[in-house]
Amino acid sequence: MEINKYMKRNVVSIPETSTIREAASVFVKNHVGLLPVVDNNAKPIGVIGLRELLTLELPDFIRFIGDLDFVHDFGAVETTRPPAKVLDQSVKSLMKPAFTVSEDSGLLRTYALMLQHNLHDMPVVSKDGKLVGVASRVDIGTAILSTWAKVA
């Protein structure tokens, strides 16, 4: 079983020239959790997740206070938006390195790589390195489990 049969093919990606603000609107429009960032040749040069964008909104104190139970209301933090200066920066400033698999990779191998790199989605590339799809943990996991029904 190879990954190219189980991945999402209609993959949304953003060009490396995008700003953080543009990336945010692509997330909103497509309701996805991860966006591959691609260069002119459609090769993934990195990925950006919802998590990276949301970090911009999180207050500083959550890094210093271990137990937040006593804070019942985040107050002004709830209505604090990142400054325009930050939103107009290139996505490259928040981008993470792209761990990719090639489309002929086995399902279990892909799943193991995702576990190791702690990813929920992984860009899939063709032989020449171009982005052809995104494999999600749920897609791969259910594909593997579906074979169990045939176990005699």
Add this chain to the structure above:
Amino acid sequence: MNIPAGISSVVFLASLALIFSEKINRSIVAIAGAVIMVGMGKILHFYSEKAALEAVDFNTLGLLLGMMILVAMLEPTGFFEYLAVLAARASKGKPVRLFILLGSITTVLSMFLDNVTTVVLIAPVTILISEILGVSALPYLVAEALLSNTGGVATLVGDPPNVLIGSAAGLSFNDFLVHSLPIVAFTWAGALVLLLHLFKKELSKQPRNTEAVMKLDPAETLNQPGTARRILIVLGTAMILFFVHDLLDISPSFVALESAAFALLWVRPNFQDVLKKVEWSVLIFFTALFVMVGGLESAGVFESMVGLLERVAHVPPVWFGVSVIWIVALLSAVVDNVPITIAFIPVIQGLGESGMDIAPLWWALAFGAGFGGNGTIIGSTANIIVTALSEKTRTPITAPLWNKRGLPVMLLTCTIASIMYIILYSTF
């Protein structure tokens, strides 16, 4: 100057320079310096291992260790966060009121406990409170460091230089309350007024949300209320014993160690965890500095320095004291005040042996070492800590900011201390 005096001075000054450069951990430099000092002493016959051991002031080490153990046990109970949250609620989110309350709590805590621990524990909650209010944390953080540096000078246990001075000069806890506290109280008030003025613009900005602060629950910050109560009882008893330690003929270090032993027996915490929080590198740094300064003393460095100082000693003693305040303050602003204090102690003792009335000079040394730390971003450990913490936030404290807000506080505190020193010690 003879050869041993020259060699030992080179070892000491080179170690100080390395500590100042911050290229190598200061305790590592100090250990190496101490070993070289003893080694040179043995070769040139001016210092021995026995003399080095005798140079270590175990009274200082015991007092620091005892207080460190108590604080290490109080830290995980959430008591510091509890006080900060109480302050936030009492301020009702009004910036000036919050500024005064947080500054005062940090000061009072650092008068009795280690400044560094106090700031380490209060600063994160300060960032939390200012973020949910929607105001900048910078004024509060800078004020906490400056006011705790200033307030710590008031008591024997408030500041490591005071512990050193108290031990060397045989000053009791009450001596500090009588001689240092009144001057510090004025100085502290002056510093607070100046800070309120310097941060006027930031503090006049209305918070965007004041209701969230009232929803902070202090009770939920106390994760071990029972333990906190026990340690506070022990600390309270220790304070009473500090008041009467000279009447009972026990040393402050005995009070601290006895309190630590009692608290450990009563709470029985995981001792490994407590030991991990004790700042061994500080204790080692002190020990190694004692050994190095002992070497200088054995080599006769201080005698020759006192000889030089005696020539200037015809200046009236009051002005001599004022110059000690400023010289020590300027040095403490750029170098750690602990080595400065340890190096000045034998000089003052030498002046005393040559017949000068040195009682007021101890206070000059304490004021200089304490207030000098306000001057620069690296002047005191509390400054370094709030800066390091703020560097992990979106609005870091920078050296230019400190020069604008901290340096004036240093100049003002030293000026007030000098004026009061002149008034008090020229009339008695």
